[in-house]
Amino acid sequence: MAQMTGTFTFSRPLHELTASEVGPLLRQGRLSVEEYACALIARVEDREPHIRAWAFFDPNSILASARKLDGLPPNQRGPLHGLAVGLKDIIDTEDMPTEHNCPIYRDKVPASDAPLVTMLRSAGALIFGKTSTTQLGCSSHGPPTNNPHNDQRTPGGSSTGSAAAVADMHVPLAIGAQTAGSVIRPASYCGVVGLKPTWNAVSREGVRIYSITLDTVGFFARSVDDIALLADIYGLHDDTQPPCGELGLSTARFALVRSPVWHLAEPATVAALEAASAALEAAGAHIELLEVSELDPVPQWHTTVMTAEARTSLLADYGAHQHNLDDFVRSQCQAGQHISRSAYLAAYDGIAAARPTIDALLEKYTAIITPSSTGEAPLLDGMRSTGSPAFNAIWSALRVPVVNLPGLTGPNGMPVGISLVAPRYHDQHLLKVARSVACVLKPRRG
């Protein structure tokens, strides 16, 4: 499938290249941004009728932006020069509508880019469009997007289109957000790499609020290296820079944490965790099963905090435009009204007290391994439900960075990811670990 361009021949179609593969070609001018954009647009036009990953997609404006980037002299090209990025449609963009999959916001174009978009543009990224989301990023009823691996199954949510667009190779990079499991779960279902960084390491200004103490911006890509590109432009840094060079797994020590929701793990997830453990042990890593009783109350605390805070976020739209909200969103707002202030505070303070305890525990290990989802992506139901975030919500509450790694598949041939978790603000360390772990999972892909 060699593909000719004006200046270069590629052994694979351009849309298949990761950001790390195509980035140097774009920066060096061996491939024009316009040419690259054309290849991706063709991919979207071919695939979008089946996938429906995009809430807003305008080839003309993409091409105009691409030509502008091509006009930049080499010394002004940023680290993401010409790389196409999809943005979940709850993220403000000044040149595209931001509709939150909600009629209240139809056709509304924000006055300013969210800061996270400003940083992408400053780095030279090509903003490719807005990806589909559940309503206001908080419904569990999906948009019309299908899983690229099987169009009868959900891609997950709420960052539905971001995961699907990356998995289906429309773009190499996409941005989403997670409150319970909205980054790691769709990454698991769609078989891509996902990072939920430490909470508030990336500004959430201009990103719709669901639960202010839980919402976290996250990234999707098809390689850990690509995620690292985003981590760098957003200035994610640990107190101690991880040493250069690859992390050797033979000296690594992992804890397997089944977490208090282990009873929800389906055979596919049990098998995935076993396979990942076996692969790591085969690579020389030490793995131990770790019971963490401090995690037991966290799932309920998470639900209480999320629901109570959703009331604050949704109250204005609920009051003024209730008929324009979907059933799930309405029910969230109603449920929030029935949580007492003392129950909310007990949950919030409980989580807050658990964070340093869990950090201290995690620090003893290279990383922990834990499920990314209850199993393979569920079959689409009438509500297009986006699956259970049970295995993710715990880590969202604790604000620790989580990477989903693909590579394993379930009995229906669907991807099943595994999560690596590190203490807060160990994002770069976690990416380094993820690079090594991804290598041992790779042979099992497909």
Next chain:
Amino acid sequence: MAQMTGTFTFSRPLHELTASEVGPLLRQGRLSVEEYACALIARVEDREPHIRAWAFFDPNSILASARKLDGLPPNQRGPLHGLAVGLKDIIDTEDMPTEHNCPIYRDKVPASDAPLVTMLRSAGALIFGKTSTTQLGCSSHGPPTNNPHNDQRTPGGSSTGSAAAVADMHVPLAIGAQTAGSVIRPASYCGVVGLKPTWNAVSREGVRIYSITLDTVGFFARSVDDIALLADIYGLHDDTQPPCGELGLSTARFALVRSPVWHLAEPATVAALEAASAALEAAGAHIELLEVSELDPVPQWHTTVMTAEARTSLLADYGAHQHNLDDFVRSQCQAGQHISRSAYLAAYDGIAAARPTIDALLEKYTAIITPSSTGEAPLLDGMRSTGSPAFNAIWSALRVPVVNLPGLTGPNGMPVGISLVAPRYHDQHLLKVARSVACVLKPRRG
């Protein structure tokens, strides 16, 4: 100074009336919203050259909105029908620019109202304009606003214009936001009532982020009853509804908390606290001096958290438009880069652990009394510095509700407020206490 209107004669000029006084007249149609708006516009046009409280003020659009409200049949009139509200210019409005006192955002008109604005409009409020702010709500260098009590002195910040516009009787109500002391301090300096509710009791969506875990929406008015109108439309509620009727001070028990920054109290503040205590004791209240050693580390923790989180909020504008940021904002972003992740987490977790401890302590008292500012509003300097938030930052960190009550004056004839503080989500209780305390402070006004 009687004033004639088409339907009614008032003993005082309309602009002097509080929201609670003028509200029933507007709702009952004894005064048209247009007539009321005209009176306030005349007041602004008379005073604004001296005060400069407004970042955006357009009489034509105010009058158009007023006429629309007048067209509503009585049964569709909301609890704030026709009441004029000023909005700090870091709050998104879909029909007015939101400029954050920053050239980057000049003339930018957001696509949607912030939810807090939606709720005001749903309640029938007349959005009167945007009030001046320090840059991005985070600089300590003031906008060109003067203190209505003395134009050589600062009105405080960062909710500068909101405090000044209410104090100077341009509007009866205004909305601001506080990260360190940006509501309570200007309320103290300008001699108005201010409420910083419990953190996140009001949605901060569409309000510029400075420090995500500290920023709190707050209210300004000239009476506690007016503040209560806002508290009601925003759905502030305690778990236990305070009993009807006035709170008798004879059975009340107050704790006087000087706080760890007491050494910063100027004679005016020392005297104000003594005078308030004497007035409460004369009304039969029990007052005891309370030392709270748990508060000792909070001021430093607050600074660390605010500065570290400011880095996240400011990084995009700092990277892309540094030349458009003022010195203070630039220095905040740079300072944030030098705070280690572990120092930030220690401060954040320290505050989080202190919150339930302090709540439990506060619950033993009717309320605590503590200073609202280091003293009277300082004289304006070359940077138009907005004064010290030292006495407020502690309570911002702890997320507890705080009311500033005016009524006392310092040696230069300037207002000096006192703060009442209650545990988290005891906002309605606090307002009830504030009503009674305001009565005993009133005779000393002026």
